[in-house]
Amino acid sequence: MSRRTEVLGDSLEKVIDASVSRRQFVGGMVGGAFVLAVPFTTGTAKAAASGGNIGTWISIGTDELVTIICPSTEMGQGVSSALPQIVAEELMVDWSKVKMQLGDAKPAFTNRLFGSQGTAGSTSIRAYYEGLRKAGAQAREMLVSAAMNDRSITGLGGGTRSQYTATAGVVKNTSTSKTATYGQLAAAAGALSVPPNPPLLADGSPRLIGKSVKRLDIPSKVDGSAIFGIDVRLTGMLNAAVRLAPKVGQTLGTVGRAPTGVQIVKLKNDAGKYIGIAAVTSKTTWDALRAARSVNVSWIDAPTTAAVDSVTMKANASALMTSGKAVSAKSKGNPTPAIAAAAKKLTATYSAPYLAHAAMEPLNATAQVVTGKSCEIWAPTQNPSGSVTVAKTLTGLGDSAVQLHQTMVGGAFGRKYETDFVSYAVQTAMATAGKPVKLTWSREEDFTHDLYRPASLCNFTGGLDSANKPVGITSKTVSQSIYAGRGWLGPNAVDPSAVEGLLMNGGTEEIAYSLGDNQLAEWVYDTGAQVPLGFWRSVGQSYNVFFLESFIDELAHAAGADAIAFRKAMLPRGSKDLAVLEALESASGWTTAAARGTGRGVALARGFGGTICGEVAEVTGSIAAGIKVKKVTAVIDCGTVINPDTVKSQIESAVLQGMAAAMWQEMPFSKGAPTRSNFNSYPMGRLANAPVINTTIMPANGNPPSGVGEPGLPPIAPAIANAIASLTGTRLRSLPLLPGSAPAGGDD
Amino acid sequence: MPSYTLNVNGKNHTVTPSSSDMPLLWALRDILGLTGTKYGCGIERCSACAVLVGGEVEKSCEVSISEASQRKITTIEGLSSLNSKLQAAWIEEQVPQCGYCQSGMLMAAASLLRQNPKPTDAEIDGAMSNICACGTYPRVRKGIKRAAGMA
Numbered sequence: 001m002s003r004r005t006e007v008l009g010d011s012l013e014k015v016i017d018a019s020v021s022r023r024q025f026v027g028g029m030v031g032g033a034f035v036l037a038v039p040f041t042t043g044t045a046k047a048a049a050s051g052g053n054i055g056t057w058i059s060i061g062t063d064e065l066v067t068i069i070c071p072s073t074e075m076g077q078g079v080s081s082a083l084p085q086i087v088a089e090e091l092m093v094d095w096s097k098v099k100m101q102l103g104d105a106k107p108a109f110t111n112r113l114f115g116s117q118g119t120a121g122s123t124s125i126r127a128y129y130e131g132l133r134k135a136g137a138q139a140r141e142m143l144v145s146a147a148m149n150d151r152s153i154t155g156l157g158g159g160t161r162s163q164y165t166a167t168a169g170v171v172k173n174t175s176t177s178k179t180a181t182y183g184q185l186a187a188a189a190g191a192l193s194v195p196p197n198p199p200l201l202a203d204g205s206p207r208l209i210g211k212s213v214k215r216l217d218i219p220s221k222v223d224g225s226a227i228f229g230i231d232v233r234l235t236g237m238l239n240a241a242v243r244l245a246p247k248v249g250q251t252l253g254t255v256g257r258a259p260t261g262v263q264i265v266k267l268k269n270d271a272g273k274y275i276g277i278a279a280v281t282s283k284t285t286w287d288a289l290r291a292a293r294s295v296n297v298s299w300i301d302a303p304t305t306a307a308v309d310s311v312t313m314k315a316n317a318s319a320l321m322t323s324g325k326a327v328s329a330k331s332k333g334n335p336t337p338a339i340a341a342a343a344k345k346l347t348a349t350y351s352a353p354y355l356a357h358a359a360m361e362p363l364n365a366t367a368q369v370v371t372g373k374s375c376e377i378w379a380p381t382q383n384p385s386g387s388v389t390v391a392k393t394l395t396g397l398g399d400s401a402v403q404l405h406q407t408m409v410g411g412a413f414g415r416k417y418e419t420d421f422v423s424y425a426v427q428t429a430m431a432t433a434g435k436p437v438k439l440t441w442s443r444e445e446d447f448t449h450d451l452y453r454p455a456s457l458c459n460f461t462g463g464l465d466s467a468n469k470p471v472g473i474t475s476k477t478v479s480q481s482i483y484a485g486r487g488w489l490g491p492n493a494v495d496p497s498a499v500e501g502l503l504m505n506g507g508t509e510e511i512a513y514s515l516g517d518n519q520l521a522e523w524v525y526d527t528g529a530q531v532p533l534g535f536w537r538s539v540g541q542s543y544n545v546f547f548l549e550s551f552i553d554e555l556a557h558a559a560g561a562d563a564i565a566f567r568k569a570m571l572p573r574g575s576k577d578l579a580v581l582e583a584l585e586s587a588s589g590w591t592t593a594a595a596r597g598t599g600r601g602v603a604l605a606r607g608f609g610g611t612i613c614g615e616v617a618e619v620t621g622s623i624a625a626g627i628k629v630k631k632v633t634a635v636i637d638c639g640t641v642i643n644p645d646t647v648k649s650q651i652e653s654a655v656l657q658g659m660a661a662a663m664w665q666e667m668p669f670s671k672g673a674p675t676r677s678n679f680n681s682y683p684m685g686r687l688a689n690a691p692v693i694n695t696t697i698m699p700a701n702g703n704p705p706s707g708v709g710e711p712g713l714p715p716i717a718p719a720i721a722n723a724i725a726s727l728t729g730t731r732l733r734s735l736p737l738l739p740g741s742a743p744a745g746g747d748d
Numbered sequence: 749m750p751s752y753t754l755n756v757n758g759k760n761h762t763v764t765p766s767s768s769d770m771p772l773l774w775a776l777r778d779i780l781g782l783t784g785t786k787y788g789c790g791i792e793r794c795s796a797c798a799v800l801v802g803g804e805v806e807k808s809c810e811v812s813i814s815e816a817s818q819r820k821i822t823t824i825e826g827l828s829s830l831n832s833k834l835q836a837a838w839i840e841e842q843v844p845q846c847g848y849c850q851s852g853m854l855m856a857a858a859s860l861l862r863q864n865p866k867p868t869d870a871e872i873d874g875a876m877s878n879i880c881a882c883g884t885y886p887r888v889r890k891g892i893k894r895a896a897g898m899a
Contacts, residue, residue, distance in 0.1 A: 076846030076882045214839065221847030222835040224784015224824035228848060231783035239778065283766050284778035285787070360788055360796060360848040360881050410786070410848030411881045443789045645842055649887070653845055656883025679793035679879060688873035690885035 057132075058087060058139045060186035064169055066091065067099045071109030071128065073119035073382045074102060074217055075409035075416070076653070077709045078646035081215040083128055085642050089208045090136030090201060092166045093182065100216040105384035105404035116385035120417050120535060122608040122707025125642060129705050137198035139189070140166050146189035147171040147180050156180055212645035217408070229380030229407040230440060232366045238437040240428050241288035242267070243295070244276035244449045247672035248530060249302030251275055256296030262288075264295060265431040267424050270390075278428040278439055285440050292442075304530045305672040313529045313669070317457045320478045321349070324524035329494040330503045333518035335472030342463025342471050344558050348551055350460070352543035352735040353666035354531055355453035356674075356682060361410020362446040365425035368436035369395055375402045375426060376436075380409040382417040390419045391426045413657070414535035418451055444677040451534025452667055452674075454480050456498070458547040462515070468559035470570065472518035475502050475547070480526050482533045494523045497535075501544030501605060501714060508610040511577055513552070513570040531669065537657065538710040541607055542717075546662070546735060549603035549718035554731065563602050563722060564590055577604065580612045580635050580698060587696045588616035588633035598630070599727025603718035608707025611638040615655065615712070617691075617719035623728055626741045629659055629691045629720055634712060637698035640705045644697055647708050651695045654712030660685035662717035662735060664742035683742030752817040756780060757826025765813050772816040773797045773808040776823060784824035784851045788879070795878035798852035799823045800830075805859035822858075824851035831858045837894035845882035853878045857892050866896055 059067045068087045074080035080100045088098050103109045109117045111127040144164050150157040155176040163175045172179045220226035244267070245251065252274035258264045263280040279292035307313075339345055365379040375395045381387050384404050391402045409416055425439040441449075456479040463471045481495040489495055500509070504516030536542060556566035564585050571578040581604060585591065594600050597620055604614040618631040634651045641647055664683040668675045676682040717735060725731045732738070751764045754775065763779045771790075776782045776799070788796030790809050797808040800822040808816075822830055834857055837843075844850045853876070860867055860875040867875065872892055880888070893899050 074846075076844075078845070215842060217847070218839055218842060218844050221844040221850050222838045222854060223828065224782070224851050226847055227783070228786075230787065231777075233781060233783070284770070284774045286770055286774035286778065287766050289790075358881055360786070360794070360846065360879065362787065409846060411846045413881075440787075443787075443791075649842060649845060649884075652886055653883040656885060657881065678791055679789045680791060684794075684879045684881065685883070685885070686879065687876040687885040687888060690883070690889075693886055 057135050058091070060182050062183045062186070064097055064181055064183040065099055066093050066097050066169075066182070067101050069103040069109070070100050071103040071117060072111070072124040073406060073409055073412070073416075075119070075382065075412040077650060078215050078643065079119070079124045080217050081213070082125060082642040082646060083132055084216065085208050085213060086129060086132040087136040089206060090133050091140050093169045095208060095213045097169055098216065102406040102408070104406065105388045110385075118383040118385055118417060120382055120414065122611070122709040122711065125705045126609050126707065133200055134198065137200050138194050141195050141198040142189040142192050143182055143185045144171050145192055146185040147173065149188065150180060150185070153178055153180055209640070209642055210644065212643055215646065226408045228361050228410045229366070229378065230361055230364045230410070232378045232407060232438060234366065234368070234436045236435055237366070238280050238282055238432055238435050239285045239288045240265075240278045240280040240437050240439045241285065241292040242276060242278050242424055242439055242441050242445055243292040243297065244445055245299045246448065247299065247301065247305050248308040248532065248669070249305045249672070250299040251302070252277070253298035253300045259291050259294055262291040263431070265428045267427050269420070270423070276424075278424060280428060280432060280437060285438070288440065289442050301672065307528065308530055308669050308672045310668045310670065313455070313531075316528045317455070317478045317526055320524045320526055321457060321459055321476065324478060324526070326476060326522035326524050327492055327494050328520065329499040329523050330505070330519060330521040332516065333472065335474050335518040335520050338472035338518050339461050339463035339474065343466040344464040344468075345461065346463070346551075346554055346558055347459065347461045348554055348733060350458045350547040350550060350733045352456045352546065354455045354669070355536055355661055355665055356447050356450045356667045356676070357413045357415035357534075357536060358447070358682060358684065359411030359413055359415055362443050363416070363421040363441040364439060365422045366436060366438040367391075367425040367429035368434070369426060369429040370434045371430070373401065375429075377402070377404040377422060377426065378407055379404065379422050379425070380407050380412070380416055381419070381422060382409070382412050382414070383419060386417075386419045387422040390423045394423065394426050395430065413537045414539070415450060418534055443679070447677045447682060448674045450667070450674075451532045453536030453542065454482060454498070454531075454533050456543050458502075458544070460547070460551040462551060462555050464555065464559050468561060470515050470555055473515045473551070474520040474522075476522045476524065477502065477544075478524040478526050480529045480531060480533055482535065482539070484525065485533050495525070497540040498523050499540065499544065501541035501607065502548055506572070509607045511604055511606045512572055512575055513567070515570060537654070538713040541605060541710070541714040542658070542661070543735065545603065545605045545714035546717040546721065549605070549715065550721050550731075550733065553601070553718070553722040553725065557725070563726075567602070567604065576637050576698075577606060577612055580604065580614045580637050583696055583698060584614040584616055584633065584635040587635055587694065590616065594618065599723040599725075601719045601722025601724070601726055603715035603722060605711065605714040607714075608711050611636065611706040611708065611711040613651075613711040613715055615715040615719045617716065617723045619720060619723040619727055623724070623730055623738065627663075627724055627738055628689070631692045631694070632716065632719070634693065634695045635698065636695065636708075636711060638706045638708050638711065639703035640700045641697055642705065647697055648695045650708050651712040652693045654710065655693050655716050656685055656690055658713040658716035659691070659720065662720050663738050664736050666736050666739060683739075686743045689743050752813050754780070754813070754817055754821060755819070756782065756821045757823060758829070763813065768814045769812050771809050772799070772801075772811045772813055772821070775813050776808060782823050782825050786848055786851055788849070788852075793879070794849070795852040795856060796849050798855040798878065800855060800859060803862065805856050822855070824854060827854055827858060831861060831895065833895040834858055834861070834891070837891045837899075841887045841891045841894060843884050843887040843891045845884055849878055849880045850884070853880065853884075853888055857888070857895070860892065861896055866898060867892065
């Protein structure tokens with residue numbers, strides 16, 4: 001057993017345990033291993049300029065195991081295998097020798113599309129692809145150089161680069177047939193300077209990219225050894241539970257006596273207002289959860305609290321649709337007169353509700369703060385950089401004194417990009433005299449203190465000429481603003497997330513329907529509603545694509561046209577959008593009549609760096625007796641694919657999450673409070689409801705990678721609604737489509 | 749404070765909880781350090797905390813330590829000695845995504861296959877009520893069939 005194996009154990013995940021000292025976990029990575037410190041060269045200039053914080057991306061042990069850092073958050077999407085797969089491609093190592101380690105928060109690990117280290121927007125592969133290929137090639141060339149310099153193995157060194165090959169973890173001098181393994185060469189290679197422009201393997205000869213290799217994280221997820229944030233256990237660690245103001249906008253009033261052995265810590269939000277407490281105990285999380293519930297606490301309403309009520313908010317949104325101040329997001333051509341003069345005119349209003357994120361791992365974070373000295377955080381976060389910033393602000397410590405370790409993330413869907421749960425853990429740790437403390441949220445706290453997917457109301461008008469060709473389209477949306485809530489929205493500006501998916505300009509992020517030549521898209525900012533908002537998988541597209549693709553279907557129906565034929569006629573010849581739709585038509589068997597009692601619906605969406613995803617849903621049943629989604633056919637064009645099986649699993653994921661949202665999910669509010677607080681009232685999909693899902697991946701044709709995690713979600717709601725309309729003749733325009741049919745499941 | 753003997757994965761442990769109504773879930777996680785069993789809802793609705801108690805699948809968030817003592821408990825950490833085919837099938841089918849629900853999912857599947865070695869689709873539907881927010885359900889079905897030799 002090599003020294004490193006002793007230090008790291010079988011996987012990093014197994015090392016965080018009360019029985020192993022934390023020092024080993026923290027410092028174990030380089031202990032005894034020979035390290036190739038290959039910098040990541042496409043980071044921001046700021047990261048490079050910070051110097052001294054060049055990340056170590058690749059380390060090679062004498063045991064021939066290659067450990068590759070994953071800077072992104074592993075929250076189920078498979079990125080912790082896909083990123084190492086890119087490195088391994090160029091490094092020329094067998095996949096069986098590759099191990100993965102989640103990267104701590106470091107400027108060197110910056111996602112170049114964000115300018116910070118964070119995982120959102122389906123960006124990871126796009127952001128790191130080129131840099132990781134280069135890093136793999138750099139490491140490979142350093143190993144070859146080390147072999148060329150080697151005089152310890154007779155016949156190995158000397159000669160020219162072209163004499164040497166690097167294959168499957170072995171460098172060979174082909175003139176002498178002498179070889180050395182990467183493990184033998186790593187120490188010498190690590191002392192060399194990093195070549196700035198190493199040759200990449202010739203295109204067309206990929207070994208790992210494009211192969212469905214087995215994910216590196218899965219073995220630890222079938223034997224219970226994977227460490228999620230909630231599983232972190234440190235020597236001397238205290239357990240704490242959070243209790244936050246039950247209604248939106250409320251602040252903390254009085255706090256009663258703490259139970260024996262329990263410490264109460266008051267918690268502030270980013271605005272500096274006390275909004276809750278943490279109950280800290282040296283006993284178990286269960287004791288902490290019980291203590292947090294038992295404390296007498298009073299809360300003070302904000303003036304806006306009572307208005308956070310679904311009945312009030314829906315009435316206000318409807319009023320704003322007619323009388324609110326609309327800002328133009330897109331105005332092109334003359335849709336209004338064109339529609340007025342059209343042979344057939346259509347108008348329809350759609351709506352979508354607030355949604356919780358409902359990730360399976362409740363929010364939690366662990367922190368240890370030594371006043372004036374250090375702050376160390378272990379968190380299931382999508383946002384390492386933002387979390388460090390929050391910790392620095394709270395503690396007054398500098399960059400070098402704040403460390404953040406990523407853990408496995410038990411689902412996130414955008415919720416764990418927020419930093420509130422990290423802030424509360426750090427605040428709690430600032431009050432525990434240097435002892436580490438894990439702060440856990442109960443499921444109820446998690447549901448009722450989400451930053452919810454916005455609700456939205458959207459009115460469309462459209463027209464068809466006498467030949468049933470569409471002549472123009474207008475949309476007007478009323479919603480709150482995610483951006484405004486973060487101070488990102490300028491005066492009279494449009495929140496881009498409120499309209500994404502509605503516009504049709506072509507280009508990377510929008511479907512190029514020809515209707516877009518005559519379009520008006522407006523947005524009314526609903527300033528009255530005060531629900532805390534956040535990013536939810538595919539954000540605005542999660543409802544705007546439902547609105548647009550439902551209305552396109554209604555236009556097709558009014559035209560008496562087939563839903564796919566109608567869309568194809570609106571797409572440019574030779575476009576990728578059209579190619580995806582044609583592939584979908586074929587893969588779904590669209591041109592063969594659906595079985596009796598089965599309805600089919602189609603929808604198409606584009607975004608996340610240019611990914612196009614089309615889906616066909618097949619449904620059976622009736623609105624009265626219940627609708628079952630039997631089958632979903634998906635086609636995705638996401639450019640270069642790293643791991644096809646992971647792409648398929650992300651489509652399955654997006655389809656199933658999107659289907660549960662489309663059919664059943666909603667977070668209502670009453671008198672200031674969210675009314676659903678656990679899985680007994682917030683409906684989730686179950687295995688019995690899951691349709692068969694078939695996915696086709698389009699050939700990349702040399703295009704670079706684009707997003708995968710989110711693009712499968714937006715089309716599913718309209719595909720289902722369109723299928724229901726086709727089956728039953730009833731057009732459902734409000735999400736959730738069939739809230740009364742939610743699966744119960746999980747009964748006692 | 750009373751002590752209880754918990755027989756977990758074939759080993760006896762003496763635990764002294766703060767209260768006898770502490771759910772087994774928290775004794776496993778926070779006292780014994782067996783963190784593979786997950787907290788998801790605390791009200792028996794999601795099955796992230798599913799373990800086998802006396803051979804039957806139970807939601808450990810609502811089984812008290814006192815009820816669990818004197819009975820054989822199997823957690824995800826002990827699954828390999830009960831049914832290693834399931835874990836192999838889960839890897840072969842690449843079932844987990846975030847993985848948080850998978851311990852409970854695997855324990856429910858193990859219980860199903862103990863009682864019904866060749867389950868039909870309808871029987872799988874009926875037995876597997878675990879919540880997975882990532883959407884691994886189609887692969888869970890495939891994994892069960894593979895482990896049952898029906899793939």
